[in-house]
Amino acid sequence: MYEVYALKYGERDTTACQFFYREASHAPITLHYFVWLILGGPHPVLVDTGFLDDDARARGIRNYVSPAAMVERAGVKPGDVPLALITHLHYDHWAGHSLFPGAEYWIQQEEVAFWTGPVGRYPAFRQSANVGALANLVTLNYANRVRIIDGDREVLPGIKVHRVGGHTAGLQIVTVQTERGPVVLTSDASHFYRNVETRQPVQIITSLPEMLQAFETIHALAGAERLIVAGHDPEVADRFKPVEPGIIKIA
Numbered sequence: 001m002y003e004v005y006a007l008k009y010g011e012r013d014t015t016a017c018q019f020f021y022r023e024a025s026h027a028p029i030t031l032h033y034f035v036w037l038i039l040g041g042p043h044p045v046l047v048d049t050g051f052l053d054d055d056a057r058a059r060g061i062r063n064y065v066s067p068a069a070m071v072e073r074a075g076v077k078p079g080d081v082p083l084a085l086i087t088h089l090h091y092d093h094w095a096g097h098s099l100f101p102g103a104e105y106w107i108q109q110e111e112v113a114f115w116t117g118p119v120g121r122y123p124a125f126r127q128s129a130n131v132g133a134l135a136n137l138v139t140l141n142y143a144n145r146v147r148i149i150d151g152d153r154e155v156l157p158g159i160k161v162h163r164v165g166g167h168t169a170g171l172q173i174v175t176v177q178t179e180r181g182p183v184v185l186t187s188d189a190s191h192f193y194r195n196v197e198t199r200q201p202v203q204i205i206t207s208l209p210e211m212l213q214a215f216e217t218i219h220a221l222a223g224a225e226r227l228i229v230a231g232h233d234p235e236v237a238d239r240f241k242p243v244e245p246g247i248i249k250i251a
């Protein structure tokens, strides 16, 4: 059976009106930045790669720790990660890929097409991009390090990716079967529990209908056990079990 860990590598303060869709409140909110690690299978599986210290400095991230250091703290050498599921290509999920030099990266075809296509360059989208990290996609693809997939896939028995879109063109979420039931790693299909629980969108959108449908997909996949892991919510540490600073055991 698999074990799932959320590894926190940074924090950023913003306001509710900057973040939630058509939200009037100026109340402060804090985002936590995570990668997720799945252990207990034939090899470790990483979900997302975080970012490097250049983005941490440029974007006002507090308490940045290299995602590679967090993976190492969880007992896995970063070079020994053979597979990383990339939920989407925003800087905070993709720009740290070079920290995991042995990984094959699984990314949805629509996500690759979007960021290499006609509208990624507009400010509304490009603010979420690390352009150098996106350019590496081509090099890595020709080095057979990228697996471009189209739709839902079984990764290993008991681990699946599900394409939901909405927040980005090819956003995928991950389910993992554990002793406690299915864990749903929502990534940015639900940054906060408030998103999925009240069906509240965020401001960064490629398809609002898909974003709303993704909330329903998360609930359906989670079932009665409700082991939902929101993508950037500090509350993950309260709902699940912190085992060491920055390491939260989900199941």
Ligand SMILES: [Zn+2]
Pocket: 090, 092, 093, 188, 231, 232
């Ligand atoms: Zn994110």
